[in-house]
Amino acid sequence: MEVPYNEPDAGLLAKHGAGDNAAPLSxxxxxxxxxxxxxxxxxxxxxxxxxxxxxxxxxxxxxxxxxxxxxxxxxxxxxxxxxxxxxxxxxxxxxxxxxxxxxxxxxxxxxxxxxxxxxAGEGALLALLARTKARLEAEGLFDAARKRPLPFMPRTIGVVTSPTGAVIRDILHRLGDRFPVRVIVWPVLVQGQDAGRQVAAAVRGFSDLAEGGFVPRPDLVIVARGGGSIEDLWAFNEEEVVRAIADSVIPVISAVGHETDTTLADFAADLRAPTPTAAAELAVPVRAELINQIAELLLRKRRGQMRALALAGERLASRADRLPLPQAILASRTQRLDDAAERLRRGLLHRTGVAQAALSRDAGALRPALLAARVARGRERVAAAGLRAALLGTAQARARDRLAGLARVMSQLDPDKPLERGFARVLDPAGQTVTSAAAGAREAALTLKFRDGALAVQPVTAGAPRPARSTPARPAPTKSEQGRLF
Incomplete structure (x- = not known):
């Protein structure tokens, strides 16, 4: 039973009444x-x-x-x-x-x-999914222009999925049937609180692998998970996973759930596969089909080559039929050759006979008595010409005297001969002798040639000032010295 609290009269100061145990609280x-x-x-x-x-x-x-x-x-x-x-x-x-x-x-x-x-409920989850999709779509993460073509024949495929589920076994089995390639599995959780972070890290991890490294970077990445409810697949709707797939430098196939299941990862991936098995079929071609196609192409190539050879043979045969026989082409030439050979034989025989007759005729005239007579007549003509040794010596003496006189005259005509007596020779730049003052004044530079060398000078006309010189001036020449050339 509560005891009524009788509030004392309010005053200026707080007071405690008798038996008051309600102390004020802070x-x-x-x-x-x-x-x-x-x-x-x-x-x-x-x-x-x-x-x-x-x-x-x-x-x-x-x-x-x-x-x-x-x-x-x-x-x-x-x-x-x-x-x-x-x-x-x-x-x-x-x-x-x-x-x-x-x-x-x-x-x-x-x-x-x-x-x-x-x-709170699947409706709220779908509403969140719609808002997230609209926001990411507005950023352009789902644009078709961002989609890249898949490699035709990847050498290495990276798979992001759980290592213990049936999904990885289905993918490996399907790849082995179609076209065996190297597969690198990045194990992750595909459901639960940490699943989204692990999937995003795996996708980024494949992109960060160095080309040609110890672990090769895949040519294609498959993000896969089996079917389930929207709550089970929610990790693939998280923004972190969607951005990791959109930023991947490697083409990505999204194979999450069954055909009716759709996640935001499907919109961000370069290609969506309805099932993980379908993703393996889309990733690689069928090796047997490729071998058959190559064999068929080789067969078509051989047929084409044989067809071309057969057609060329037919054309050659048809053209060869229209050509005349070689014997007919060479018949006239062969006949002309035979005629020429016969004429040559007869001409050689005739020429030989004529030469033999001439030789017989000339040989009859070559008797010793006739040759001796001809030698005697030659000696008589030589004696009559008077070609004695004394006459030849006299002619040589006269020619030698004439040559010596010409040599003396030539030495006197040498323009450098007077230089030995103290004279100087004036030459222009072309090396020709200057014979007058007017001709020398027209030249910019002259050369004085002495007996022991040459000296380059510059002509100065009368009354013209001499050019300044940097060397000390020489004393004025005496009367006996030559002041200037012209």
Whole structure:
């Protein structure tokens, strides 16, 4: 039974009446009492509401508000818990938050410390999916212009999937049947809280491999998972996975779920396969079919070559039929050759006979008596000409005297001969002798040739000033010295 509290008359100073045990509490004390009361009473609650004012602090903590039609409550999720969220919180998403209520003395308010957050129903999940798709599509991540063609015959294929499921076995089996290639499996979780982060890291990891390294970089990447509900496939709808696929430098095939399942990864990938097995079929051609195609092409090539040879043979045969026989072409030439050979034989015989007759005629005149007579007549003509040795010596003496006289005259006519007696010879730049002052004045430079050498000079006309010289002036010439040339 509560005892009524009789408030004393208000005065200037606070007073305590007799038996008064209600001492005043400080603000901190009452806040602590409220905090313990709220946390004891509401230590575990589940709230359903719409997210509002979602933001992440630099520390990694998540702050938000939960609201419905009539009320609003603040919420906080610490960094360790926020990192384990399986979706990206956004304003407008209806969620179910599990945690405990507490108070925040700094603002005299209460809030929920969220330990678990889930999307409230499949409808809310689909709404979140639609908003995320619209936002990423507006950024151009799903544009057809970004799609790249797949390599026709990849040498290495990277597969991002669970290593223990049936998906990887189906892919390896299908690749082995069609065209065996090297397969590198990057094991990841395909469902759960950490699945999205692992898938995104695997796609980026394949792109970061160096070409020609110890682990070769794949020519094609397949992101695969079996079928399931929208919740099971949610990891492939996360923004981190979609951006990793869009940024991949390697063409990506998305093979998530069955034919009716669609994820955002399918829109970002270069090609969507309805099933993982279909992805393996799209990745490589059929080796047997390629061998058959090559064999067929070789056969067609041989047929074409044989057809061309046969056609050429037919053309050659038809043209050869129209040509005359070689014997007919050479018949007239052969006859002319035979005629010429017969004429040559007869001509040689005739010429030989004529030569033999001439030789016989000339040989009759070559008798010793006739030759001796001809020699005697020659000696008589030589004696009559008077070609004696004394006459030849006299002619040589006269010629020698004439030659000596010409030599003496030539030495006197040599223009350099007077130089030995102290004279000088004036030459122009062309090496010709200058014989007058007027001719020398017209030249820019002259050469004085002496007995022991030559001296280059510059003519100066009478009355013209002499050019300045940098060397000391020579003393004026005496009367016996030559002042200037002209």
């Amino acid at each position: 603000i901190t004390e009452i806040s602590a009492l409220l905090k313990r009361t709220v946390e004891d009473r509401f230590g575990f609650v589940r709230l359903r509401g719409e997210l509002s004012g979602v933001k992440r602090a630099a520390s990694g903590h998540l702050y938000c508000s939960l609201k419905d039609e009539g009320a609003r409550i603040d919420g906080v999720m610490w960094r360790g818990t926020a990192q384990r969220l399986s979706f990206q919180p956004e304003d407008g998403i209806e969620v179910i938050a599990t945690g405990k209520l507490t108070t925040y003395p700094g603002r005299s308010s209460y809030q929920i410390v969220i330990e678990r957050m889930e999307i």
